[in-house]
Amino acid sequence: MTVLVFSLVAAAIAFLAGLIGSLTGLGGGVVIVPALVLGLGVDIRYAVGAALVSVIATSSGAAAAYVEEGYTNLRLGMFLELATTAGALGGAYLASRVSPSAIATVFGIVLLAVVLFSPRGGHPVRSPSGTDRLAAWLRLEGVLPPGEGGMPYRATRVGLGFALMVLAGVLSGLLGIGSGAMKVLAMDWAMRVPYKVSTATSNFMIGVTAAASAGYYLTAGYLDPGLTMPVMLGVLAGALIGARLLRRVQTRALRMLFQAVVFVLALQMIYNGVGGRFLR
Amino acid sequence: MTATDPIRPAPTVHAKDARRLERQVAWLLRAGVTVAAIVVLAGGLAYLVRYGAEPVQLGVFRGEPEVLRSVPGIVSEAARLGRRGCIQFGLLLLIATPVLRVALACLAFVRQRDWQYAVISAIVLATLVASLFRGLW
Numbered sequence: 001m002t003v004l005v006f007s008l009v010a011a012a013i014a015f016l017a018g019l020i021g022s023l024t025g026l027g028g029g030v031v032i033v034p035a036l037v038l039g040l041g042v043d044i045r046y047a048v049g050a051a052l053v054s055v056i057a058t059s060s061g062a063a064a065a066y067v068e069e070g071y072t073n074l075r076l077g078m079f080l081e082l083a084t085t086a087g088a089l090g091g092a093y094l095a096s097r098v099s100p101s102a103i104a105t106v107f108g109i110v111l112l113a114v115v116l117f118s119p120r121g122g123h124p125v126r127s128p129s130g131t132d133r134l135a136a137w138l139r140l141e142g143v144l145p146p147g148e149g150g151m152p153y154r155a156t157r158v159g160l161g162f163a164l165m166v167l168a169g170v171l172s173g174l175l176g177i178g179s180g181a182m183k184v185l186a187m188d189w190a191m192r193v194p195y196k197v198s199t200a201t202s203n204f205m206i207g208v209t210a211a212a213s214a215g216y217y218l219t220a221g222y223l224d225p226g227l228t229m230p231v232m233l234g235v236l237a238g239a240l241i242g243a244r245l246l247r248r249v250q251t252r253a254l255r256m257l258f259q260a261v262v263f264v265l266a267l268q269m270i271y272n273g274v275g276g277r278f279l280r
Numbered sequence: 281m282t283a284t285d286p287i288r289p290a291p292t293v294h295a296k297d298a299r300r301l302e303r304q305v306a307w308l309l310r311a312g313v314t315v316a317a318i319v320v321l322a323g324g325l326a327y328l329v330r331y332g333a334e335p336v337q338l339g340v341f342r343g344e345p346e347v348l349r350s351v352p353g354i355v356s357e358a359a360r361l362g363r364r365g366c367i368q369f370g371l372l373l374l375i376a377t378p379v380l381r382v383a384l385a386c387l388a389f390v391r392q393r394d395w396q397y398a399v400i401s402a403i404v405l406a407t408l409v410a411s412l413f414r415g416l417w
Contacts (some may be wrong), residue, residue: 001336001338002332002333002334003331003333003336004328004332005337007328007332015412041338041339043338043339043340043341046338051369053375056374056375056378057313057316057374060309060310060312060378061310061313063306064306064307064310065306067302067309068302068303068306069308072302074298074301074302074385078385078397078401078404079397079400080403081382082400085407086407089407091412092411101339155317159320207377207378208379208381208404208408211376211378211379212385212407213411214375215412215414218368218375218412219349219413219414221344221348222339223348223368223371225323225407226331226364226367228371229320229324229367230324231329232317232320232371233317233320233321233324235348
């Protein structure tokens, strides 16, 4: 395959992943790596590097919109980024130490979890019952909806949320995914932060988390310009168009189809990973 | 808003600061991604014109050459308009966008004399900078 054909195919796959990822809210990152590895025979470390950079590109646009609307809790995000950036560096280091087959196997298992437990959301706003002293000291609180007359909320179980965020960072750095679902879980379920604030703040944190591991991938020589260029531009274009289509498209059937695709990819990654087919 | 206002004292000033920070952060994120995408696209087109007909070699992992894996190396490659160097410089700009966002927040926290969060954001910033400049010391 020539560089030109390869770039066009990679860009097309990335475009589809970005489009469907933004339409379904599952994120395009989860299908990019398996598609590049299984479909185009790319080494998984190159694929993870390219996916990480794409995650920064797509999350920044959504993060900007949420921040302007005021849903993002900047203090909560900044505090939890202590956990995700440290985790992301650890994950990237791990990726440089373990075999590609092991990464693929873990990837497959995480994909299965994404399909089975992806957040559906819609909890009612809870009263600020939190008595966590750390949360009070760190002022992990806010009002929803933003502005005057909003219901106040405060986070609880800060330690549990922090630990889950470290794990989210490790998975992001190891697998090149945004770990958005896990970040939402840490805030919404563990810390009892309102769902809308959790998703907005999660989106805000994804870019910083991915930047920590992307810096590691860059300096480790895992970021190939020839591969990352079509992947990043493709995902970005797909995500931008997806965001515009979002209000006009029935996403339920699409979401089920996408989950089926992710499910098949997950099984393939595990099958090939356990079979040691990525050992070179 | 003056300090003598009986109904809404100091917190409103903080809320105003927070709103300004939110607007600056949103602008920075959009601008960073836009500029990075344009640089990557320009470098990418030049790269495809030059290397488009050659065979792909990504199945075997070799790692990138030394100049494309350090910040000074990438900057000098981009400055002499190397095709792969330009793409890599665009990717570096993209990675730098969240880093700048954290730096911006850190400055804002210092300005508000919120030392607790100034320290927290400084630690996050140090982690990000360390990952980018790893291997240079």
